Amino acid sequence: MTTRLLTSDEIAKHNSATSCWVIVHGKAYDVTAFLPEHPGGSKIILKYAGKDATEEFDPIHPPDTLDKYLDRSKHMGRVDMSTVTVEDKAIDPFETERQEYIKNMPILDQCYNLLDFEAVAKRVMKKTAWAYYSSGADDEITLRDNHSAFQRIWFRPKILVDVEKIDMSTTMLGAKSSIPFYVTATALGKLGHREGEVVLTRAAAKHSVIQMIPTLASCSFDEIVDAKEGAQIQWLQLYVNKNREITKGIVQHAERRGCKALFITVDAPQLGRREKDMRTKFEDSGTSVQSTNGESVDRSQGAARAISSFIDPSLNWKDIPWFRSITNMKLVLKGVQRVEDVIKACEAGVDGVVLSNHGGRQLDTAPSGIEILAATMPILKQKGLDKKIEIFIDGGIRRASDIVKALCLGAKGVGIGRPFLYAMSAYGLPGVDRAMQLLKDEMEMNMRLIGAPTVADLDDTMVDTRAVALHSTAIDDTLSLKAYDPLAAPVFRSKL
Amino acid sequence: MTTRLLTSDEIAKHNSATSCWVIVHGKAYDVTAFLPEHPGGSKIILKYAGKDATEEFDPIHPPDTLDKYLDRSKHMGRVDMSTVTVEDKAIDPFETERQEYIKNMPILDQCYNLLDFEAVAKRVMKKTAWAYYSSGADDEITLRDNHSAFQRIWFRPKILVDVEKIDMSTTMLGAKSSIPFYVTATALGKLGHREGEVVLTRAAAKHSVIQMIPTLASCSFDEIVDAKEGAQIQWLQLYVNKNREITKGIVQHAERRGCKALFITVDAPQLGRREKDMRTKFEDSGTSVQSTNGESVDRSQGAARAISSFIDPSLNWKDIPWFRSITNMKLVLKGVQRVEDVIKACEAGVDGVVLSNHGGRQLDTAPSGIEILAATMPILKQKGLDKKIEIFIDGGIRRASDIVKALCLGAKGVGIGRPFLYAMSAYGLPGVDRAMQLLKDEMEMNMRLIGAPTVADLDDTMVDTRAVALHSTAIDDTLSLKAYDPLAAPVFRSKL
């Protein structure tokens, strides 16, 4: 590594697969040898060969990535950034419109509920970031049913209960929380906000709620832990690596850094196909790669596939004892989807399960967490297992009333992911702060209105779940409806 | 209090929190000391500091408010109104459009049903008034399901019954009514019509139906009672004050003035969040309060919150005997939402209950009164309690067929609120008169067509309720649908 500054011209020479340098945060790196190993494929790197890749690099790689995975010999030295000219990008009409939206953003106080953040974020986020966050599997039926399912559960409120004092605090896996939700793990926080997941850490601290740290964070794990305040509780979400030593390293490091529970993702032996994400990625790089009509080109698969190739699809029940052997953290399976597997989890001695379909991003037409919960708890109670394990759900929660429903049905707490990402992407920390405050306001009111002064007062007589499995709330079959050519009446001979 | 007239200039000096005078109905008041106690917050008063506040004051304060709550020493004297110039308001495009609508209003006879008044009112009411009347809790699912639920109940009409003479009269809590509905309590009547609730009193008199007087009326209680004609029946709706002495005063005064029944609201320990109302309020005062993008500003919460801070959230079953002890009026619980609580109400010895979710304004996804009724009556009958108590419902009634359904299922009568507000707001007394007449016309016809010459002939074999709990009628999840970004088909390269 030279101490003199490199110039743009020197780096620009290494612009091919045979010699490929890129600039990241003012330093040059020789990634030629790494090209075939890049989980996202070599193509995306080659697009930036000889150029500054920082903007693309940042959201999908923790800052310690290059130090960890690229030998020091390939660190080519600091670049004189004054020699690097910013490329004029082709004018993208979507981007122009987005800048207009940003200029005219509603002020934060006009967001009255979690869906409002989503409506704003849709307009002000980068197209690719929005596509990555918002997309779901296949026809996005599960994605939407996750939310819709809550609207098929109806309340049966109690009246004339003294609800002057509302206490919405609870414990989850032995840790206190001011309200029964936690910030669930979501990947690539820097797509939405340049500071990434630490924004969520700070908001969680402010509101005394628990944060689950994602394996696929944009910030490094340590950055997120470092952002913790005082006795703030953090959990670790884990994609299990094919290389168990790496997994062991991550788990034991997390425990040492104070994480209190380990959530092993079990619904993603392979990350799902999210076509909205794939389509956006494609369009992004589309014009240059298409040759002739109908010819096969780059099979870009969106951000999800790019970052997940290390996940072990052979993970199975026999691996569970090993996790017990390497850590004393609470052990939770995230992504359980049928009562039979909840019972197996009890037998395996784990401390909890998250009934979840991964935010509708994995198997389409998998049922929502809340629907699984409604089917699961009666059986657990019958078997006397309902106190042996803590049950969480995630997916589709947008209102405190959704949280109340989950608790009535026996959940210990719920995970909320996307809404905080949207609040962060649109408004930063104040956005997440307000989102959490809105949930607390709603929660206080809902507990009053349902007649439950404490979380312990919520019970299954307070909800009517008869309609939940009927799926009567309409989920449009978007692609199919667009492809369908509706029948027409006889045509008058002249248009009127 | 001086006898000489004050001038605009004198009052204008008191335009801050340290000295705040306002003009109401030609008199000046010093409200400086009152600012921190104002239930709607000091901000809204300060907006009018040193100015005429009459227009804003009127709809949300009964006329005796200042006399009752502001010490005589703060009544600063009459104002020479010729010195007060009317402020030019910024032109509001909504208001311009509204004035056009008003000029072109359909004549009253074109309203053929209660929904027609709503369609007209939506266009001709002030934006904030419309928002206050029409809004519901959260996603307004309950608001809409209240109406929709009736369309999931199907008739089983009898034929070949002599229906020449139809008698739709009935008694409710011992009082006669020409038809089994009453005008239920709704707040802030002057938002819709400058005369307020007395318009409803007059229409009720004309049609021999009962009126329930709201705690949160724009007119004073006595004005409404004074407007009564002859043996006209009135009931009192009560929000229970934290200060029970105030409550006692209100109740006993009502009894002395001839009210026949006391409806204690039990579904509103805290008034619901109604975002449509909040959003409108915000926009109304929005431009001046926003400082920089994303900064926190005034947390205006709409009219509902402003007027309800006195309500006691600790009210509970143990308070019921006390009400029995202070009044001989019939006692009814308004807002019961599950059969268990109807049974408790029987045990508590009250005379009636209203199955109601407060017009969808409190807890969203609470079921409609009619759905609760369909679930409740079979159990009451089984327990022999169906004759021990009178059951009423309200919410969503727009057609006499809705009334018929409620009566078939065992209700003694139904409350109707918003439709009369809309009729009043659009057309005044003639509007309410016509609305009631339309219901009578429909009722006569429906009783003929279902084969029931009297109210006593309506029974539960005449309705099919199998679909009511399935919630198959579609309620759009408006906010969520707007936030959702639908999947797209492949894009052709040039727009066609």
Added chain:
Amino acid sequence: MTTRLLTSDEIAKHNSATSCWVIVHGKAYDVTAFLPEHPGGSKIILKYAGKDATEEFDPIHPPDTLDKYLDRSKHMGRVDMSTVTVEDKAIDPFETERQEYIKNMPILDQCYNLLDFEAVAKRVMKKTAWAYYSSGADDEITLRDNHSAFQRIWFRPKILVDVEKIDMSTTMLGAKSSIPFYVTATALGKLGHREGEVVLTRAAAKHSVIQMIPTLASCSFDEIVDAKEGAQIQWLQLYVNKNREITKGIVQHAERRGCKALFITVDAPQLGRREKDMRTKFEDSGTSVQSTNGESVDRSQGAARAISSFIDPSLNWKDIPWFRSITNMKLVLKGVQRVEDVIKACEAGVDGVVLSNHGGRQLDTAPSGIEILAATMPILKQKGLDKKIEIFIDGGIRRASDIVKALCLGAKGVGIGRPFLYAMSAYGLPGVDRAMQLLKDEMEMNMRLIGAPTVADLDDTMVDTRAVALHSTAIDDTLSLKAYDPLAAPVFRSKL
């Protein structure tokens, strides 16, 4: 009656309630004394006082009306029609558009199914005629569910049945029919076609199907019978007059003229409110009658009310034996709506019932005939009554598959009304002819595809009715949806 011709000027003098003459088909009539008795109200006549009323008179009065109901002394004589100038009507944009549509009508062969006729008729019919034919009660939920219900019944077709020869003929009340439908009674045929109901008679003759003659026909009863060909079968639909002698006269006359069955309408003690019809009527006469905004004006109630004031609402089960006593025709109750009344009908010894809700024009949210049928037949079978009586249904039939479903469920035949009116209104006799032929083509195919070579082969294992009572097919709550103000997301400050 003078023999010299009257002039326009002479008649024009009698243009008020004190002396009111009108011209009908070239003759003048003094209707002054008749004004208060006119079932449609005096106002509508006064509109034509001193003028030619033929165009308005024709569709809603059989040609023999004036001879029957107006004393000969009031027949003032023939008018010299050359002296009568046709009034310029104000240009109605709807009418201009309609004329354009008529010029550009699709040729008949482009109508491939019964709904196609309706789509054409909607554009080419007079506004008031369309409103009268197409309207239903209240929110038109029953009107639409009548059709929709068939789409909640699914087939269970048999395969490998020899279906080379299809015989779709059947008998109904002992009379042969080439296919199991009959032309049911519908009022005011001349609104759609200047020749009126005889057009349907001719088409029925051509296709060997039975016609039910309506009480409220535009043609006189005898004209319709005179149009009969050979052994063509006709039935009589009867609204029972308060004056039983009139009823007796009608019934016995019909029997003498060869009618084979008497269908007593039992679902219309009062004709329903059809707001689409009322609204159209209003607009038609609207401008002249409105005085000041909000003032009450003429309460025009549409065509239905105008023509039905004679119907006896006291008609009941005790009247049935009397009908048996005055005629030997088969006796059928039209408009039965619950199984209890079908059983009563059996006990009363009638020959048949029509499960019907009067085409959705009477009681809204009454169930469809097909849904009642699905609930009724299992009970009749259980009681051994299914062979004692012939069951018909009507309402919503648009496809031969609908007929097949009714027959599978035990109906002997189905009545079809509006579709033939629409076909007649758009295309005259060739339209009705084609409509019937299309049904036969569909019927032949459907019987082949379901594996039933004859009507007797259709049975209840061939349909799945589990979904019919769930009402899962969506019926928009049109008025309510229009009146509803949807929730909005935060508003960006500048419109983009």
Added chain:
Amino acid sequence: MTTRLLTSDEIAKHNSATSCWVIVHGKAYDVTAFLPEHPGGSKIILKYAGKDATEEFDPIHPPDTLDKYLDRSKHMGRVDMSTVTVEDKAIDPFETERQEYIKNMPILDQCYNLLDFEAVAKRVMKKTAWAYYSSGADDEITLRDNHSAFQRIWFRPKILVDVEKIDMSTTMLGAKSSIPFYVTATALGKLGHREGEVVLTRAAAKHSVIQMIPTLASCSFDEIVDAKEGAQIQWLQLYVNKNREITKGIVQHAERRGCKALFITVDAPQLGRREKDMRTKFEDSGTSVQSTNGESVDRSQGAARAISSFIDPSLNWKDIPWFRSITNMKLVLKGVQRVEDVIKACEAGVDGVVLSNHGGRQLDTAPSGIEILAATMPILKQKGLDKKIEIFIDGGIRRASDIVKALCLGAKGVGIGRPFLYAMSAYGLPGVDRAMQLLKDEMEMNMRLIGAPTVADLDDTMVDTRAVALHSTAIDDTLSLKAYDPLAAPVFRSKL
């Protein structure tokens, strides 16, 4: 047959029913005597009398048709094609738009699922071809429910199963397949692609999937068999001819050419009415044939009817043994629609059944194959018949998750038809190739996500079918909704 070349002028003389010659592929044919026998009617031929008919002839006649069915004496000889001028066609705005779409087609890699091909094909296919492929019976409710039904079946995925290695191969009727779907028979492949069904043969070969050869192929049977590669498996779909000798010839020829199974179509004793197809055909030939408004003209019935007149509607269960007697191929009934007939099929000793409604093209409101399967398998299991016969389904499959659902419910495999036609029509062989690859990609992922490493691991605990028979997914009643005239609110007097 003359050896000299005929000229355009010579042929043009034979342009009437009395002498009708047409040019096909450069040869002239005298079809005068054949006119009355043409299954599609004489009219369509006469349109090309004296002209070149190749373009119209090709897609709906296998190339050997003229040799087979027209006596050699009617083969009039080669034509000097330089003398034949191409007719200017009237400019069709649809065709102009289509050419624009073709120029701007998305590149193949932008198709991420099977519905994407349909969305592209809709724009780039010839109008008549699209109408023939895409149309269904009557209101196309079954057509759409076929797909929709899959979305009423929800998964119950297993977790923590080792899914590193996924094996999606299976056997069907003893033959191996790389994935449990086959290319089902669809008619008239050349409408979509000039090479016709052999394109599908090649794609099937590449992906090691089975192809079912249609009776009504555009290519000749032998062409399709000739296109086979190596051990590629083909089956024969059979419409049974009234002339059993012809049927026998076809069957035995197929067996000799290596076909492994015979699928006898049993759901089409008559081909269904497909109005979209009929309407398109009409418009195509419309202008010239319409004479005066309302007059009857050519009753063109679309492509389906034209090609199917030979099918024997008398085919029945007694014919099955005869098929056994003439072939040793596996025998399968295609189009079984109720469990009773599956049981009969077992008794008749056939090897398999396809639960199918013929792609929604025959009897509308017949249930989907997947719904029949869900109802059928429990009964077969109860009777011990589930292993005696192989069950297939087809209709509506667009995702590998649909295949997984069918297999969970007991199907051995599924047939896919239209999606491959659309892929072929839009992109040719690469399109079909990609479509199959996408299904494989999805299948691998879905088997991972549901926790089933092999096809044998899929079982009925993995799906929740409770909602399937409720038909809660919305299928718009298109024609009816368009014909319906919605209720209106009161009209303001001036438009705003």
